Amino acid sequence: MYISKFRKRNAVMLSALVFTTLFAGSVAQAEEAEEAQVYGLEAGVAYDLDLDGDGTTEQFVWQTTEKELDDTETARQAVLDLYVNDSQPSSFIDDYAYMWRMDKGTLADGRILLFAMSISDNDYSEQVLALTEKEAGLPFQSTDLAKLSRTEGEVPNHILSGWARGVTFVRSEGDTFTVRWNDTLSCAGIVSVDLDYQIDEATITQVDQPGILDETKTWTAWQSFSVKTDVESGQEAFTVAPGDTVSLLQVVLKNGMRWILCRNADGAEGWFADPDSAVWEESSDGMHWGYFDEAHFAG
Numbered sequence: 089m090y091i092s093k094f095r096k097r098n099a100v101m102l103s104a105l106v107f108t109t110l111f112a113g114s115v116a117q118a119e120e121a122e123e124a125q126v127y128g129l130e131a132g133v134a135y136d137l138d139l140d141g142d143g144t145t146e147q148f149v150w151q152t153t154e155k156e157l158d159d160t161e162t163a164r165q166a167v168l169d170l171y172v173n174d175s176q177p178s179s180f181i182d183d184y185a186y187m188w189r190m191d192k193g194t195l196a197d198g199r200i201l202l203f204a205m206s207i208s209d210n211d212y213s214e215q216v217l218a219l220t221e222k223e224a225g226l227p228f229q230s231t232d233l234a235k236l237s238r239t240e241g242e243v244p245n246h247i248l249s250g251w252a253r254g255v256t257f258v259r260s261e262g263d264t265f266t267v268r269w270n271d272t273l274s275c276a277g278i279v280s281v282d283l284d285y286q287i288d289e290a291t292i293t294q295v296d297q298p299g300i301l302d303e304t305k306t307w308t309a310w311q312s313f314s315v316k317t318d319v320e321s322g323q324e325a326f327t328v329a330p331g332d333t334v335s336l337l338q339v340v341l342k343n344g345m346r347w348i349l350c351r352n353a354d355g356a357e358g359w360f361a362d363p364d365s366a367v368w369e370e371s372s373d374g375m376h377w378g379y380f381d382e383a384h385f386a387g
């Protein structure tokens with residue numbers, strides 16, 4: 089178990105190294121984008137939260153510590169401890185991270201939903217845990233949203249790529265809640281993707297619907313590409329030419345390919361496939377990444 093996870097992790101780190109080398113020029117912008125993301129709960133601070141939604145608040149404190157390990161292949165691990173009303177802590181461990189971050193939201197039934205993200209190099213989260221308490225003081229119920237939504241390996245098998253980072257809470261309605269991921273598209277670099285999840289008591293599943301992109305953002309094409317009338321269609325809706333501006337509205341996964349819903353300045357809409365690997369080209373005015381001038385890639 090240890091060894092298979094260790095190898096998988098090494099494969100991830102190796103890809104990250106290649107990616108970093110390719111995109112070193114745009115790391116500064118990517119770091120600015122990451123700093124702009126605000127997480128809701130600080131370590132070591134006592135919060136009064138109604139974790140179980142029964143109308144009375146509990147005192148909640150979380151801590152993140154890094155353990156040095158001498159006797160295993162991994163040099164360190166990040167430990168997350170959750171304290172409710174001074175009870176014995178609930179603990180979670182990530183063998184490949186050095187710290188945890190926390191965000192929170194409130195479910196429509198009044199319970200608090202905690203998000204715990206392990207953090208390692210390049211802000212990567214191996215685990216993105218959604219945590220709830222049925223009754224204050226009982227062990228937390230935990231679901232790893234990364235396992236539900238993020239692709240492992242080369243062929244996309246979930247809506248998010250393997251580059252997807254942590255989440256922030258957006259909203260809750262009825263038995264669903266929405267979180268905002270940071271993901272990376274080959275055509276556009278870092279984008280936010282809103283995904284819905286259904287929660288039934290403690291069981292969480294991803295709702296099968298498109299990921300919602302930030303359509304208020306304007307993307308300026310530096311190369312031409314063809315936009316189709318539908319996902320997997322060969323029929324062209326319109327062509328995007330260099331200098332054209334578009335909005336990116338949605339992303340879906342179909343047969344191992346991500347398709348993006350795109351709207352041009354005339355209001356026409358259509359779909360194009362996100363390239364299955366990064367796109368770049370050097371020209372007289374410098375390096376171009378992805379399809380758009382605004383594309384930034386994290387290291």
Ligand SMILES: [Ca+2]
Pocket residue numbers: 137138139140141142143144145146224
């Ligand atoms: Ca309570």
